[in-house]
Amino acid sequence: MKRTTRTAVLTVGALIAALGLPATTAQADTAAPRVDLRVLVVSDxxxxxxAVMAELDAAxxxxxxxxxxxxxxxxxDSGFLADTVDGRPRAKxxxxxxPNDNPFAAGSAEMAAIADYERAYGIPQVDAYTYARPEAGLQYPVYGGYSGSLDGVNASVTAAGKAGPFGYLEGSVPFEDNSPTVGESYGYLSTPAAGADFTTYxxxxxxGTGRRGALVGEYRHDGRRELVVTFVYNQHQQQYRLLARGIVDWMTGGVRLGASRNYFAVHVDDVLAVDDRWDTELNCTPGDVDCQPGQGTPDxxxxxxxxxxxxxxWQQEHDFTLDLAFNAAGSVDHRQDNGGQDPLTDRLVAKRNHFRWINHTYSHAFxxxxxxxxVVPWRCATRADGSVDWVSRTDISNEISLNRYFGQVSGFPMENGELVTxxxxxxxxxxxxxxxNPNLGPALAENGITWLASDNSRxxxxxxxGPATTVSRYPMNIFFNAGRAAEQVDEYNWxxxxxxxxxxxxxxxxxxTTxxxxxxxxxxxxxxxxxxxxxxxxAxxxxxxxxxxPHFIHQSNLAEDRIAYPVLTSVLDGYDALFTDSAPVVxxxxxxxxxxxxxxxxWRSAVRAGQVTAHRIGSTVTVKAPAGVDVTASMPxxxxxxxxxxxxAYAGTVSGWKSSSGTPLTLTLPSSSPAPSAGADTGADTGRSPSAPAPDTHVPAGVTEPVPFSGLG
Structure with missing residues (x-):
């Protein structure tokens, strides 16, 4: 034990000297290093x-x-990667x-500097997409492996992967195959090289064999750790999206700024109202603006x-809550036309606490x-002087306030600050x-609206x-004017x-149009x-x-053939099949x-402006952000x-937001969280030279440009 300790101390000193860092005292050499919470991405x-940068951006x-x-x-070089702060070695x-296990020319001083840096500070390396070869801990694919398309392949997380960085997954990692004519995935399947310390995740x-080959695994060698990925992907492909969280957690040890969760919300518009139906003969919607006035009969x-x-x-079965955006005039009109009766509204009022409710204006007026x-398409009417004839502030305010009053009287659990026009x-x-509309902001202000829905597509x-902040919503391509599957298909074809x-x-x-x-x-x-x-x-x-x-559909899609449910059920059931209970839908x-x-x-604005700093020393993480900017982080x-x-807790880490007053925030990690080490002795040959440059790898067109689903049923 004494000899091992002495070797470790000598190794630290040698490595710090090799990196060109000032060695002030023996105390500084043996102190826990400072590691800044920032990732270096060398891109090609x-x-x-x-895709890796997109994941870091999103988080x-x-x-x-x-x-x-x-x-x-x-x-x-060494100065780019590390220095000393207050007498303590700092890994930047x-x-x-x-891009791969070695993107530099043979004998590259840059690759040597990276390898030395990783050894000195225990810094992990991700090979974003590399050829399977001994330098990456794997056999060449020609020796019983495979090189080629992975379209439609169903990969799996191994027991080691579940116990390690991909424990939030049930096990299946299906590769997309959206087009029979476009190559969308490519990779190299191989087994660990002889004598390699390689764990397949x-x-x-x-x-053609009874064996399985690695697509993602950890290669430990020469005092370094690499996450080796042998398939290519883009930021949108499902196979990458399933693994992205684990890749980032592996490289950061689960200690990082930023956070990632899986969200799904569905707004159902026009509840209580009616939606006009698509006419399969006229190819328009009688009663709506896409039909000429008087054309067809509204249905x-x-x-x-x-x-x-x-x-x-359905909600109870899927542990999911829909948000119902309602129009009170639909109920009022129905009662007037049906002797004061409206069984739909009565049932919704009785079941009101099963849903969330949103003010969608009284009559759904434009x-x-x-x-x-x-004319088709419609145009803005103008006044005599040629100016735009805007809907007035009073009319807008009445639409908001009358609908709110109806919701309050009905006991709908709604937030008065939310509005969908x-x-x-x-x-x-x-x-x-x-x-x-210049009258919109003032009307929102007098009604206390703070959150206003907008259409993400535009x-x-x-x-x-005005006083409101928009919340963009994704339109689902389940049409508002379709209550039956046949109508949906007919309009879709049109x-x-x-x-x-x-x-x-x-x-x-x-x-x-994709x-x-x-x-x-x-x-x-x-x-x-x-x-x-x-x-x-x-979705x-x-x-x-x-x-x-959030996504949005319409009440018509919950009626008649209930055509929204096959999609919503497919989304939630598909998600449940892929993720464990540790990563629920938010x-x-x-x-x-x-x-x-x-x-x-x-947060992103502050990060991009360089106003956020964070570092770890041992079990202490210190974060500094501008006053008023909430800090987000993921930790063990x-x-x-x-x-x-x-x-x-979420997907194996804990994450959240914390307001900042401008003074540093200090987090204390649990004792079980391994700390970065300055050149801990592994018994490996730390003088080993970096490997030769990685061979070129194949990138199919479907990875360069995302491929839309194009199969026909």
């Missing part, structure tokens, strides 16, 4: 390093990018991400009490400019109305409208096929065979991307989503802040 412009985890293709980039980065069957769709009972039972619907009206809508960024195939030709006019169809969907199978899996994939993609923005109401988005925006379970438990 490829999708894999781009709010600071990183520094060195682009190998950029002229004048900084040279990675807690992890290093490389994710593997897949090697074609309304409205929920029934049985639909309410079904919604309650609150922007006065619409001239005498009809069709997100009042906000700008191109091309007809390029600016917000207004994705959070912004201020929108997304060519004129020659009987469609609208929108795709011919706008080739960038949901265009090569042929019309089969009316009998198109809904379940194409629309449901596509909408599931899109699940948002859920897996640490994106709290289902927030609108105001909480708004707060989360607002906090993130302020048992971490405390000022003696109190920090954060809440």
């Amino acid at each position: 412009g490829g999708p894999a390093t781009g 709010g985890t600071p990183y520094t990018e060195v682009d190998l293709g950029q002229a004048g980039r900084p040279v990675i 980065y807690q992890a290093v991400v490389l 994710v593997d897949a069957p090697i074609p 309304p769709i409205r929920m029934t009490p049985a639909d309410v009972d079904h919604a309650v039972a 609150l922007g400019c006065r619409q001239d619907t005498g 009809g069709e997100h009206s009042g906000l700008k809508v191109l091309p007809q109305q390029p600016a917000d 207004d994705p960024s959070q912004r201020q409208v 929108i997304y096929t060519s004129r020659a195939q009987g469609g609208s030709g929108i795709c011919e006019d706008n080739p960038a 949901t265009c169809l090569p042929a019309p969907l089969d009316p009998a199978t198109g809904f379940t065979g194409h629309i449901v899996p596509l909408e599931t994939r899109i 699940l993609g948002h859920l897996l991307a640490n994106d709290p923005k 289902n927030l109401r609108m105001k909480d989503i708004g707060v989360e988005l607002q906090r993130r925006a302020a 379970g048992g971490t405390t802040l000022n003696g109190a438990a920090f954060g809440t």
Whole structure:
């Protein structure tokens, strides 16, 4: 034991000298190093390093990018990687991400500096996408392995992966196969090289054999640790989204700034009201603005009490709460037309505590400019002087206050500060109305509205409208004017096929539309065979991307054929099959989503401006951020802040927000959390030279550009 300790001390001194760090005293040499909570990403412009940076961005985890293709980039040397602060050795980065196991030329001083740095401070390295070879701890694929497409492969998390960085996954890691004509995945399957200290975390069957090959694993060698990834991916692909959290947790040891959770919320608009139905002969919606005035006969769709009972039972089965955005005029009108009776509203009032409720205005009126619907598409009406004829402040205010009063009398559990206007009206809508209604902000102010829904497809960024902050919502492509699957398919075919195939030709006019169809969907199978899996994939993609923005559908989709449920059930059941109970779906109401988005925006702005610093010394993490900026971090379970438990548990770590007064926040890690070590002796040959440059790897077109789902049922 005494000899080992002496060797470790000598190794530390030698390594610090090699890195060019000042060695002030023996005390400084043996003290726990300071490790800054920042990741170094050495990028090559490829999708894999781009995906890692996207994950760090989304979580709010600071990183520094060195682009190998950029002229004048900084040279990675000992001074770039480490220095001394207050007599203590400082590692400037807690992890290093490389495009592959060695992206530099043979004999590179930069790769040697990185290897020395990783040994000296116990810094882990991620090889974002590398060839399987002995330098990465694996056999060459030609020796009983595989090189090629992984489209549609069902990979698995191993027992070591579940016990390690991917413990939040049930085990299955399905690879996408969205198009039969486009290569979307590529990788190298192999087994550990002879004598290599390699632990496989994710593997897949090697074609033509009874063996499995590694896709993700940890290679320990030469006093260093590498997470070796042998398949290529982009930030949107499901296989990467499933593993992204574990990759970041592995490289940071679960100690980092930023946080990531999986969110899903669904708003149901037009509750109590009716929605006009798509006419399969006219290819428009009688009663709505897409039909000429007087064209066709309106055929309304409205929920029934049985639909309410079904919604309650579905929520209980899936442990999920829907947000119902209601229009009181729908109930008032129904009672007037039916002798004072409205069984739907009565049932919703009786079941009101099973849902969250949002003010959707009294009559769903359009609150922007006065619409001239005498033409298709509609246009803004103008006054005699040529100015836009805006809906007045009084009219907007009445729509908000009357609906709120109805909700309060009915006992709906609603937040008075939340509002969804009809069709997100009042906000700008191109091309007809390029600016917000100037009367909207004042009306919101006099009604105390602080959170205002917007359509993510046309207004994705959070912004201020008077006193309110917008909350962008994702529209699900389950149409408001469809209560039956056949209507949904018919309208879908009209929108997304060519004129020659009987469609609208929108795709011919706008080739960038990604949901265009090569042929019309089969009316009998198109809904379940194409629309449901596509909408599931899109929504699940948002859920897996640490994106709290809500989705929205309409009450018509919960009526008649109840066409929303196959999609919503597919999303939630698909999620449950992939994740353990440690990573539940986070289902927030609108105001909480708004707060989360607002906090993130302020945090990212501060991080990008260099106003946030954080470091770890032993079991202590110190974070400093500007006053008024809430701090977010992910830490091991048992971490405390000022003696109190920090954060809440999610997917194997604890995370949360903490307000900052501008003075440093100090977190204490649990004793079980391993600390970075300055050159702990491993008995390895620390004088080993870095390996030769990694061979070029194959990147298919479907990774460079995300491939939309294009299969036809």
